[in-house]
Amino acid sequence: MRFLLVEDTLDVAEAIAGRLGNAGHVVDLAQTLEDAWHFAVTNDYDLVILDMNLPDGSGLNFLKRLRQEQIVFPVLVLTARLSVNDKIGALDYGADDYMVKPFDFGELEARIRAIVRRGSTQSDRSIAVGNLTFDMAERSLTVDGKEVELTRRETILLEIFLTNRGRVLEKEELLTRLFGLESNSNANAVELYVARLRRKLEGADLEIRTLRGIGYQARDTVQGKSA
Incomplete structure (x- = not known):
């Protein structure tokens, strides 16, 4: 946050x-x-x-x-x-x-x-999306019950996506929310961290879509899965 x-x-x-x-x-x-x-x-x-x-x-x-x-x-x-x-x-x-x-x-x-x-729809300290659970207090992530280690920036990025599911997030917004006022960072850094986070979310019920020329959008994939 x-x-x-x-x-x-x-x-x-x-x-x-x-x-x-x-x-x-x-x-x-x-x-x-x-x-x-x-x-x-x-x-x-x-x-x-x-x-x-x-x-x-x-x-x-x-x-x-x-x-x-x-x-x-x-x-x-x-x-x-x-x-x-x-x-x-x-x-x-x-x-x-x-x-x-x-x-x-x-x-x-x-x-x-x-x-x-x-200010959110969450009733407790955890955000759950299908097989993914993120503990906001412990800053910890599990996918299918297995803990996934994240760096500090990856944790911030995941929290942004989870609390803004369905919303289109522009690269500039992600840049400022990830790095604050650090002027040496640019949009390439956002792309790098998104790519890293995607790799760690492999198999999770959360998809991070790239909207070319706009930014990114996170969405649940649970509903799209067959029973």
């Missing part, structure tokens, strides 16, 4: 980004509301992790602006504030959840998974 982290305290930001990065996610970091808004209007995110106190204003104002502009990314608010009114304000403005600093990283990851689940 791809997250936008809006946090100006560098050690906190690096710790969160490192933890989520090690779990196989891409994290874009904004340390001001101005940068955060630029990211929000130019990219798609699975979740925004938003600090309340930024150098150029309040995270509440940023959240309110997101909702006024009908930008519907889920938002998890992080803050050192303890006031119940602050919590109520964040939720009333459209936050999906709220955590007070300091926090436990395990709880942060669990809350992120819960928010993402609420």
